[in-house]
Amino acid sequence: MSEPQFRAGFVALVGRSNVGKSTIINALVGEKVAIVSDRAQTTRNVIRGIVNGPEYQIVFVDTPGIHRPRTQLGKYMMYAADQAVMGVDVAMAVFDVSQKYGFGDQSVMDKLVRADVPVVVVLNKIDLVDKTELLSWMETLGKYDCVKDILPISAAKGQGMDTIIPTLLPHLPQGEALFDEELYTDQPMRQMAAEMIREKALWCLREEVPHGIGVEILEMREDEETSGWYISANILCERESHKGIIIGKHGDTLKKIGTEARRDIRRMTGQPVYLELWVKVKESWRDSAAVMRDLGYDKKQLDD
Ligand SMILES: Nc1nc2c(ncn2[C@@H]2O[C@H](COP(=O)(O)OP(=O)(O)OP(=O)(O)O)[C@@H](O)[C@H]2O)c(=O)[nH]1
Numbered sequence: 001m002s003e004p005q006f007r008a009g010f011v012a013l014v015g016r017s018n019v020g021k022s023t024i025i026n027a028l029v030g031e032k033v034a035i036v037s038d039r040a041q042t043t044r045n046v047i048r049g050i051v052n053g054p055e056y057q058i059v060f061v062d063t064p065g066i067h068r069p070r071t072q073l074g075k076y077m078m079y080a081a082d083q084a085v086m087g088v089d090v091a092m093a094v095f096d097v098s099q100k101y102g103f104g105d106q107s108v109m110d111k112l113v114r115a116d117v118p119v120v121v122v123l124n125k126i127d128l129v130d131k132t133e134l135l136s137w138m139e140t141l142g143k144y145d146c147v148k149d150i151l152p153i154s155a156a157k158g159q160g161m162d163t164i165i166p167t168l169l170p171h172l173p174q175g176e177a178l179f180d181e182e183l184y185t186d187q188p189m190r191q192m193a194a195e196m197i198r199e200k201a202l203w204c205l206r207e208e209v210p211h212g213i214g215v216e217i218l219e220m221r222e223d224e225e226t227s228g229w230y231i232s233a234n235i236l237c238e239r240e241s242h243k244g245i246i247i248g249k250h251g252d253t254l255k256k257i258g259t260e261a262r263r264d265i266r267r268m269t270g271q272p273v274y275l276e277l278w279v280k281v282k283e284s285w286r287d288s289a290a291v292m293r294d295l296g297y298d299k300k301q302l303d304d
């Protein structure tokens with residue numbers, strides 16, 4: 001019998017906000033490549049996470065959750081999600097089965113039908129529902145010609161996760177690895193650090209504050225004397241009142257964000273981290289092309 005051929009390709013994770021796309025990519029890669037929170041619109045950019053096996057390399061592409069945009073940042077996010085689906089070998093359409101199938105889910109499927117790409121449906125959060133509820137999801141989504149398989153999983157509980165890669169593999173082209181096998185993401189360290197700070201801010205803040213948060217790394221360098229990393233960053237927000245909330249009473253909230261972000265960045269770099277955080281108000285920055293560019297939300301970058 002001949003040796004099985006090596007397969008390599010791209011798989012985009014697409015779905016509404018909060019369905020668990022980033023949780024799934026992290027679980028598949030086994031490292032934290034994308035930040036996760038229970039706030040809507042956590043992921044703002046296209047993020048690649050790479051999984052290497054003996055006979056395959058799969059590049060998973062996490063995308064911002066599909067929603068109706070209200071700001072330029074939102075429009076950028078939807079553009080990024082559209083671009084990410086183009087040219088991938090398979091799309092993984094992710095749904096949250098603890099919610100009812102609705103208009104937002106329908107528009108995810110419409111997008112994938114238009115993109116003309118094979119689809120593997122992932123029904124996530126099965127830990128929250130009875131099996132009978134899964135059936136109506138399966139019936140609705142099974143009607144699409146582009147849907148090749150439907151996998152019920154719980155990314156949080158690790159259920160069904162081992163079914164994902166074997167289901168995707170037959171849809172990937174034969175060919176050599178596309179990225180160095182040492183890599184698990186193509187994101188620069190600076191961007192990962194900014195995202196880790198943003199994640200902790202999302203965790204610590206409520207209501208409308210998280211949506212207006214941006215993180216700008218001012219400096220990130222290895223300090224030879226301490227053989228650790230020195231990082232200083234601005235947390236941007238849109239209102240003076242938000243600034244007070246982010247700093248918190250006696251600076252407690254900002255301190256908590258800093259302590260938790262430092263722990264994650266330390267895990268990533270494997271070295272001690274000295275992190276200095278500032279809070280800065282930039283009104284309506286989510287509609288400012290210049291600030292968005294500084295934070296890496298730039299259409300041109302995606303097109304290159
Ligand atoms: N109960 C349960 N919760 C889950 C599961 N998977 C993810 N979650 C939670 O769902 C929330 C959203 O997860 P994310 O991975 O950030 O969702 P996302 O689809 O990437 O969201 P956006 O980036 O906003 O588009 C988080 O609070 C997760 O912990 C699951 O299998 N079961």
Ligand SMILES: [Mg+2]
Nearest residue numbers: 021022042043
């Ligand atoms: Mg996400």
